Amino acid sequence: MKKYFLLLFLTFCVYNAQEKYSNPILMGFYPDPSICKVEDNYYLVNSSFAYFPGIPVFQSKDLVNWKLIGHVLDRKEQMNTNGLGVSRGVFAPSIRYHNGLFYVTCTLVDAGGNFIVTAKDPAGPWSNPVWIPEINGIDPSPFFDDDGKAYIVYNSVAPDNKPLYDGHRTIRIYELDLDSLKVRGDEHILVNGGTDLSKRPIWIEGPHIFKKDGYYFLIAAEGGTGDNHSEVVFRSKNLLGPYEPYAKNPILTQRHLDPNRKNPITSTGHADFVVTDGGDWWAVFLGCRPYDNGYYNTGRETFLAPVKWIDGWPVINPDYEEVQYFYPYPAKPAKEFAERKYSGNFIIVDEFDEDELSGDWIYLRTPEEKWHSLKEKEGFLRINLRPETCSGNGNPSFIGHRQQHIKCSAETKLNFSPESEFEKAGLVIFQNEKHFYYLCKSKNKLNDRVQLFKSTSGNELELIEEAIVPAELRSEDIRLKIVSEGKEYSFHYAWNEGEWNTFLNKLDASFLSTKVAGGFVGAVFGLYATSSGKISSNKAFYDYFIYRGNDDIFNKNE
Template sequence: MQKKFNFLSYLVLLVFLCSNARAQMTLKNPILPGFYPDPAICRVGADYYMVTSTFVYFPGIPVFHSKDLKNWKQIGSAIDRTSQMDFMGEQISRGLFAPAINYNKGTFYITCTDIDNGGNFIITAQSPSGPWSDPIYIKEARGIDPSLFFDGDKAFILYNSDPPENKSLYSGHRTVRMYELNLSNLKVVGSEKILVNGGVDISKKPVWIEAPHIYKRNGFYYLMAAEGGTSVNHSEVILRSNDVWGPYIPYEKNPILTQRHLDPKRKNPISSVGHADLVDGPDGNTYAVFLGVRPYEGDFYNTGRETFIAPVKWIDNWPVINPDHEEVQYEYQVSWNEEKHKDQLPLSGNFDFKFPFKDSLNTQFLFLRTHNPSWYSFKENKNALTVKLLPETILGKGNPAFIGRRQQHLVSSASTEMSFSTKKSNEKSGMVIFQNENHFYYLCKSYENGKNVIQLFKGSPTSEKMDLLKQMELPGAQKSVYLKISSEKDLYSFWFGLKENEWKLLADQVDGKYLSTVVAKGFVGSLYGIYATSEGQKTENKAIYKWFGYSGNDSTYE
């Protein structure tokens, strides 16, 4: 009887210990790989919502949802109607800069900058999935990177702005400024005040103090901002005050996050980190989301600025990001349960998918500058996307017949099945790996000298025309063709086939550095896309796409 009692006691104890054991999960960086820069985050109950920049891509400002900070699902886009805005006539890296998301008393707020049209604005929604309101522009808040701070019944808007009296002491001299905000009409109240001039130490000529956020904790107001510019010198700094209006005193051990002091030749570097936002995790501890990049050599990267996460420790009442490591890690262990989303295309980790064009596009697909449903259709051909050839080209600043999806891995590929026939050399349809109006590669089917051909073009930084790199004749009057573009860090290869998975190489290991941010400049990353054009001439011709496939496999995700 005693042995039975001991055995039962052991079982009870074991069940108790197991039921109270802390769950373990691995956060893998980047949590949003590919061109998802300038993250901002808010928590509402057990739910997390995050937004990132989109520049001139449409729809703009994706809104993501998660319950575990690891698995994210895009639940909508804040700018999804042309009545809100469009970006016609603007270069790729203009448009929407650095959104921030907040929640207060039943309402969600997104602040952002439409850099060439109206400046800083606010949109609101009752649900983070939308619909979001038309923008209300805050004309008095001149600058970029606005965010909101709520303190009791009061609200404030802060932002990056001009130096005092608009007189720069050095290149990159900026300020952080703030207004009180009337939430009933979203108008500023009272006078503007400069909270930070230049940066944490103006004697050292700090540049680009931007992306400010204010948090309240333990009686202090904390002002966090990026400093150093969104490249290899990027960093995050922190200041605090006893009053929301300041004065703000900088932390003596700033910056609280940077990788600029590390060896650029280190293995699998994560660099250019900054532009952070703080949030409390499911375990009650603080975490930071921020942008960073994964260069494959030096400062060369094609995947754009991505979203990363790291733990935060409060040391002497100061937040320090990634305090236990010199390098931002690809993995962090956390103590809560994983909660995956159902029925969505994957967003992180290594993955592959084949998206059939049946009746709609997934939220991960993007247009250039605006949305015009007149040039594509899911109804004209069953289980296919029919695309009209437009005179507009991707070299211009309009809305060409382009639909793209981000390259999210250094080692990746995209493919499609296309049916297209033409007797004109100006009519082309195919796939593109696109960074901006001048930096892209275009794999297409066309017609030259009485023959059907597969062609590879390269964008030109000094010309309004593409450069033909390679051409190969297609047999007979073949209408259907398979196309594939693959990347291996700085090398891209281009393939075609007359049957699925029977690939013929058109061009091998083409220079991919041409698509890198270092070469192409700007703030975006590369997109794989489908693209059809008649190059300035009107036509009734169309191309039919059956599906879009993507595969990504990076060693850091294994």
């Protein structure tokens, strides 16, 4: 009997030792991760650009299973991105903890510059931003030294603002007064250009400083955020330098690998480090998952990989050339901690039966007014039709959910009666103001229509396909579904619980890819209602939203 129990115990230990997590740990556009550890909790933040609320805050017990606990910028007096392109706004936040306070530093591009906010609880509330006009650059990150002094390190312009080449940048530092949250003293350049100025390195950015074994280590991204992205490291005995680059830089990149390899992960970089209670080092960083020839619609996502110290230097993912989709858990899995999955394959259902919308929903820019409700009709999300459109730079009646898989679908059920051809309500797959597809119910002359539009380079929409709604079905609910198969989107509709009609199949998905559309975000499924520039009192009622993600590679580990 003792041998039997011993065998069960050993089997249990081996199983847990071999259990693996899947990358990305945060799927969909959750780029530029920064992380810190406080007691037995890990906290992580990401860029959110012009979407509201800004800077999601995640909490985890094991670095793998994450729970969204709030947002840093969730009040309009903190953040106003109206008038900005969708890829402007919130760039590269950094989170740190010191003496009972959480600090987040960030850049609000084209809308205020660099700032710092604080909170006693990472779930919020966070303070209003304290602006730091002295910083001429982006990607600020705080560092708290052993002597009690604080600093802020950031990306900035070339020396004397005279670049030797396109992409010539510097890493600089100021001392930070923790009472006023203002910088003081002189600005110092820590890194000029990158690892080797003679090789004209570009876009040194996303810096973080930490201390180990008597050295100050400075990690930063280099090479731009596309296919040539990488992470590099420097060290110095003195905080203000001089900093020597690691001879075997970069410590992370995928740019040298065959772009035609199976299930590629590309564009890796912009990393941050964290140490477990067991003394193991791990890195979070951004990466991309193209479906074909460098095209990806899911944006830049958050990955996790181990760090090893080799000859006094940290190296990310040293045991593999390729970043892996599956690694052994860094700690005992805490799956029960997470309320929903952000990694692997999953289904998300929102029946709009709560008092407030889930924090995973996002808005295009900062809402100036309340234009939706969960209380007007029980079990429905009401959205007012308003003049604002997705083609503009305002805050349209749009509530979005990130596309988190290459293969996925989004479905909703809609109750809506258009009163004019300008009124539309439905489901959009949106990349930016000039790159989206819109499946909706609308009107054309005397008939209600199901219509599919494609955005144009202007503010007009191109009608791709339409179908007349039979008179006897005008008042019936309509179901709408968009399916992603990597290179293609397909669009479907049905009446009530009836069978699906394929409206249009195999529409080019690369139109919504970062490679074509540009920018720094990923595609977003949106519940979207508009009166196309006209004043309207009409409303659309959404019964539910279902997201299904099913990428082939994750089935191997489930």
